[in-house]
Amino acid sequence: xxxxxxxxxxGSGSRADARFQAVIVALASIVLVTALxxxxxxxxxxxxxxxxxxxxFVFGSNWDPANGHFQAFPFIAGTFFTAIGALVIAVxxxxxxxxxxxxxxxxWLANPVAYLIELLAAIPSVVYGLWGIFVLIPxxxxxxxxxxxxxxxxxxxxxxxxxxxxxxxxMIIPFIAAISRDVIKLVPNDQREAAxxxxxxxxxxxxxxxxxxxxxxxxxxxxxxxxxxxxxxLAVTMVIGNANRFPQNLLSPTATMSSIIxxxxxxxxxxxxxxxxIGIGFVLLVVALVVNFLARIxxxxxxxxxxx
Amino acid sequence: MKKLLIAGTVxxxxxxxxxxxxxxxxxxxxFPFPLYQEMFAQYNKTTGVQINYQSVGSGAGRTQIxxxxxxFGASDAFMNDELLKTAPGAIVHVPMAIGAVVPxxxxxxxxxxxKFTGDVLAQIYLGKITKWNDAKIVKLNMGVKLPDLAIQPxxxxxxxxxxxxxxxxxxxxxxxxxxxVSKGPQSTVKWPVGVGGPQSAGVAGLVKQTTGSIGYVETxxxxxxxxxxxxxxxxxxxxVDGGNLxxxxxxxxxKSLPNDTRVSFTNSDIGYPISGFTWILVYKxxxxxxxxxxxxxxxxxLLKWMLADGQKINEQLAYGQIDGSALAKAKxxxxxxxxxxxxx
Numbered sequence: 001x002x003x004x005x006x007x008x009x010x011g012s013g014s015r016a017d018a019r020f021q022a023v024i025v026a027l028a029s030i031v032l033v034t035a036l037x038x039x040x041x042x043x044x045x046x047x048x049x050x051x052x053x054x055x056x057f058v059f060g061s062n063w064d065p066a067n068g069h070f071q072a073f074p075f076i077a078g079t080f081f082t083a084i085g086a087l088v089i090a091v092x093x094x095x096x097x098x099x100x101x102x103x104x105x106x107x108w109l110a111n112p113v114a115y116l117i118e119l120l121a122a123i124p125s126v127v128y129g130l131w132g133i134f135v136l137i138p139x140x141x142x143x144x145x146x147x148x149x150x151x152x153x154x155x156x157x158x159x160x161x162x163x164x165x166x167x168x169x170x171m172i173i174p175f176i177a178a179i180s181r182d183v184i185k186l187v188p189n190d191q192r193e194a195a196x197x198x199x200x201x202x203x204x205x206x207x208x209x210x211x212x213x214x215x216x217x218x219x220x221x222x223x224x225x226x227x228x229x230x231x232x233x234l235a236v237t238m239v240i241g242n243a244n245r246f247p248q249n250l251l252s253p254t255a256t257m258s259s260i261i262x263x264x265x266x267x268x269x270x271x272x273x274x275x276x277x278i279g280i281g282f283v284l285l286v287v288a289l290v291v292n293f294l295a296r297i298x299x300x301x302x303x304x305x306x307x308x
Numbered sequence: 309m310k311k312l313l314i315a316g317t318v319x320x321x322x323x324x325x326x327x328x329x330x331x332x333x334x335x336x337x338x339f340p341f342p343l344y345q346e347m348f349a350q351y352n353k354t355t356g357v358q359i360n361y362q363s364v365g366s367g368a369g370r371t372q373i374x375x376x377x378x379x380f381g382a383s384d385a386f387m388n389d390e391l392l393k394t395a396p397g398a399i400v401h402v403p404m405a406i407g408a409v410v411p412x413x414x415x416x417x418x419x420x421x422x423k424f425t426g427d428v429l430a431q432i433y434l435g436k437i438t439k440w441n442d443a444k445i446v447k448l449n450m451g452v453k454l455p456d457l458a459i460q461p462x463x464x465x466x467x468x469x470x471x472x473x474x475x476x477x478x479x480x481x482x483x484x485x486x487x488x489v490s491k492g493p494q495s496t497v498k499w500p501v502g503v504g505g506p507q508s509a510g511v512a513g514l515v516k517q518t519t520g521s522i523g524y525v526e527t528x529x530x531x532x533x534x535x536x537x538x539x540x541x542x543x544x545x546x547x548v549d550g551g552n553l554x555x556x557x558x559x560x561x562x563k564s565l566p567n568d569t570r571v572s573f574t575n576s577d578i579g580y581p582i583s584g585f586t587w588i589l590v591y592k593x594x595x596x597x598x599x600x601x602x603x604x605x606x607x608x609x610l611l612k613w614m615l616a617d618g619q620k621i622n623e624q625l626a627y628g629q630i631d632g633s634a635l636a637k638a639k640x641x642x643x644x645x646x647x648x649x650x651x652x
Contacts, residue, residue: 066491133510155458158517242506253502263504263506267469269385
């Protein structure tokens with residue numbers, strides 16, 4: 001028998017190959033075309049909102065549909081505040097949970113805990129919202145009241161910026177924790193053993209050998225959580241208090257870009273109102289793109305040389 | 309790909325088949341949704357006609373009837389002349405129920421049926437009356453001990469016909485409100501104070517949870533959530549209970565109702581002052597697109613039934629009935645619907 005170099009099968013094989021490629025290209029372009037199409041539709045339908053208010057649409061604070069004023073800054077700010085606040089609360093908790101599961105807990109405990117955390121990610125947001133209204137808000141109201149009275153703020157009602165941050169934090173913890181745990185587990189054992197051999201304590205191993213190595217992956221998880229926090233609509237709408245104004249303090253009711261769209265789109269009567277809501281949708285899309293883009297840069301910078 | 313195309317064609321064909329006289333599609337207001345659901349279920353039982361109603365909101369109801377993607381739209385706010393002009397044909401409004409909006413509250417120690425005036429409600433929602441023992445509230449409720457407690461106003465965060473009726477009333481009774489917040493029926497406004505709950509259930513839930521709160525919901529939600537609600541003084545000085553559906557129905561009889569029923573009758577001189585119609589919107593000339601005479605007939609039969617037998621369901625579900633001159637005018641509107649110029 002002659003030694004042959006393996007070659008693609010002749011005949012139908014190459015035709016199948018071409019066909020497969022065509023299908024793949026077609027399917028991939030559907031995704032691209034869809035993304036492009038909805039950006040264009042959002043921009044076209046929202047353009048008149050930008051046209052009427054100019055930069056005021058993004059930087060002005062007067063949202064008064066009854067009198068024809070549509071300035072969306074309070075909602076843009078609301079989206080940023082809730083998302084960043086949620087991250088500040090969620091990241092330490094999620095990181096602690098993932099370190100516990102990956103480095104400290106014995107298997108019989110680590111697996112169920114990991115499973116439970118992942119289960120949290122599967123809960124529908126309406127359930128989170130209801131939980132927020134009936135459990136989280138009543139439970140934190142005494143703290144909110146104490147905080148308001150000690151800082152001289154007006155009495156909080158419960159729903160507001162703080163409640164939304166807290167609820168979002170709970171919602172994004174599973175994303176950050178699950179990804180962090182996976183990347184921490186992927187840190188080669190050589191890395192840990194080398195550090196131990198140098199006489200490092202467990203904390204020092206984690207601090208100097210594990211976390212720097214897993215940093216990019218953990219950030220990826222954080223970005224995913226941030227994306228979820230920016231886009232989350234229903235649960236936030238249920239606990240944020242939905243006031244069309246810039247929050248006076250951490251506990252006051254306000255709104256986010258997605259919550260104002262969800263609350264008002266169904267009954268928006270005038271064309272100006274509808275186009276303003278669509279315009280907010282476009283701003284939300286841009287914000288999401290910018291955040292993702294920045295995140296990619298950060299991850300690229302922080303990825304240690306020689307790792308994937 | 310080919311298979312996908314075939315599947316798509318089959319699906320489209322199925323939709324086309326569904327557009328026969330035995331199926332009627334509608335979309336719009338969520339406020340009358342429980343009522344329509346019950347009406348349509350009973351109508352289906354007696355006639356076999358299937359009605360698909362999407363409770364997507366009044367705004368979407370108006371948009372969809374203009375776009376002719378549904379057989380009827382439903383809205384808590386009537387279409388103004390400007391909007392009617394954007395439709396490809398004449399649209400008529402058929403009132404189907406009257407909704408009453410009551411002020412609900414959670415004040416420890418306060419009895420049910422506290423008395424309110426429109427001005428007091430406006431002052432509360434403007435943030436000018438901030439305590440339950442404010443002299444203006446105490447004066448209306450002599451003999452009731454009201455606590456020194458901050459008022460927490462609660463409103464609907466989603467655009468809603470309920471809000472439209474409530475703020476329309478406030479703008480009629482308070483020049484302060486009309487000057488600073490809104491005029492006429494508006495489905496959402498810039499609330500000077502307070503916190504917003506999603507949907508009626510959200511408002512009811514917030515009021516139930518928050519000590520010192522006041523909110524506004526349709527009567528049915530006040531009753532279902534066992535919330536205390538106030539009686540409101542109408543323009544003749546009488547305190548009227550929005551839970552009394554006879555008083556609610558009476559309000560639409562108050563002034564000379566226009567023949568097309570497009571009117572807001574809040575602050576009426578008889579009956580309960582915070583109430584309004586909810587309408588079904590259909591084209592006066594039913595011959596448009598690919599509609600058949602059977603489809604048009606089927607739709608008109610439904611509307612006739614809703615104004616006759618259907619009205620018996622209204623009070624069971626805490627909606628005001630269309631009655632008296634309003635009923636006569638509604639029936640006249642339905643009989644004016646034509647197909648190809650001929651009455652149906």
